[in-house]
Amino acid sequence: MPPHANSRSARLRRTLLAGLIAAAVVFPVSAATSPDAPAPQAVRFSQSASASERYTASLANLGEAARMAADAGRADRAAKLRAMRAGGTARFLSFDGHGTGRAVEVLGDLATADRVAVLVPGSDTTLDTYQRFRAGALALQQRLQAEHPRSAVVAWLGYDTPGTVSTTVLTATRADDGARELAPFLEELRRLGPSGAHQALLCHSYGSVVCARTGTGPAVTDMALFGSPGTGADTAAGLPTRARVWAGRGSDDWIEGVPHVRVAGVGFGVDPVDPAFGALAFDAGTGGHSDYLRPGTTSLDSLARIVLGTTAPTEASHA
Incomplete structure (x- = not known):
């Protein structure tokens, strides 16, 4: 085996060992202190349900979940659910x-939007951390x-996103x-909006692994991978999409140090910002792993231009 292959395998083993040790410490504690809150049955919608009908029913379900959490003594979860209701x-x-x-929330008016960005989050995004995720979505919408x-x-x-330490x-x-959930949702989203609307998938961290496995139709014109640990594919051309694939990473993002290898189904292989992957590069600025959608950042501006189709591929250079 070549020396550089041995080095990559050693780095991966160290990363896996650290993750397994941390998981062994964290999970028993979290399981003991954070029991699931009771919640009503999720509403299942027919394909004929309008966006407004879905909004009304989902908001009622959210309100009932907050009430049930409060009745069960889960005051913290109840408060977070009430905040989600806005x-x-x-x-x-x-x-x-x-x-x-x-939860799937819309910011803006789907009925008139001819440009729709779908944000796909990474690890540790849950109802308890939802406001952090929503803040990025709101910054992008504005x-x-x-x-x-x-x-x-x-x-x-x-x-169900994975835990960062897991x-x-x-x-x-x-x-x-x-x-398997995202692909049919994108088709459903196409039916809920105006004909010919463009969709862009914006995929953060582990969410980029989700997007890289999602088959997309012609409505999805762009897919942006940022803060990505890899996708499991060797090249952008190997992804199940005909969309333009973009990749960017902030200069202070710790994920740069993650070994880009794949061994026995563990790890995600080629770094999407590596020219060998073949994605179009976008300027992600100097931010860290959680900074891509912060107001006023270079990365937010770049992602917005990808959604709006105002960054031509010929303007991009590989990272």
Whole structure:
């Protein structure tokens, strides 16, 4: 085996060992102190349900979940669910309060939006951390609206994200589950909006693994991978999409140090910002792993231009 291959394998073993040790310490504690809050059955919608019907039913379900959490003595979860309701004005296409939770929220008007960004989050995104995820979605929506009023952002927490300190974050199992949910949702989203609307997938961290496994239709014109640990594919051309694939990483993002190897189904292989991967590069600025959607950042501006289609591929150079 070549020396550089031995070095990569050694780095991967060290990363896996650290993750397994931390998981062994963290998970028993978290399981003992954070029991699931009770929640009502999630609403299942027919394909004929309108966006407004889904908003109304999901908001009612969210309110009931908050009441049940409060009655069960889960005051912290209840408060976070009430915050999600935003005084009864939030627009959720779906909501499920069981376990760590799932929620799909729309910021903007789907009925008129001809540019729709779908944000796919990474690890540790749950109902308990939802406001952090939503803050990024709101920053993007405000940036888009300033330039193009007919735009919307969908905050898609539609899968059970892995924990950052867990064995699941090292494999594609959760990503495969997420991809099976995301692909039909994108088709559903196309039916809910105006004909010909463009969709852009914006995929952060482990969410980039989800997107890389999601088959997309012609409505998805762009896929942006940022803060990515890899995708499991060797090249952008190997992804199940005809969309333009972009990749960017902030200069202070710790994920640069993650070994880009794949051994026995563990790890995600080629770094998407490596020229060999073949993605279009975008300027992600100097931020860290959680900074890509912060207001005023270079990365937020770059992602907004990808959504709006105002960054031509010929303007991009490989990282």
